[in-house]
Amino acid sequence: MYVRILDYLHVRSLQLAVDALVQWSDAWQLPISINKCCVLNIGKVAYNTDVHINGCTLPVVTHTRDLGVIVSSDLSPSVHITDIVSKAHQRAGLILCTFISRDIHLFMRAFLVYVRPIVEYNSIYLVTLCYP
DSSP: OOOOOSSHHHHHHHHHHHHHHHHHHHHTTOOOOGGGOOEEOOSSOOOOOOOEETTEEOOEESEEEETTEEEETTOOSHHHHHHHHHHHHHHHHHHHHHOOOOOHHHHHHHHHHHTHHHHHTTOHHHHHHHOO
16 A cells, blocks of 8 residues: 655545555455555655554564565665575575586576576566567
């Protein structure tokens, strides 16, 4: 749920929207996982946004994961890129340690199956380069 907050009234409207979402989810027996909810202030001005779900205050964070992409408060992709590179290095290292054979074609296939999807997921730049 995204809301542009300029004053306290917008914070109140956000809380009302969250309350309406909670009522809807209870009516349809779709519980909300409060542990996965948070508040992310995007922009230079951070308002005091105390948002509650069922009496639990949602934490204010500097970055969060949304559909597999890490979004930071300054909208910089550096945290997301660092996470992707770390995962890709871990998988590549596991491939090197796991395979006994040193066949380059086997390594290429393993890399294409296990590492490349991590790097390419939600990367528009790579997709436009590979598939014009």
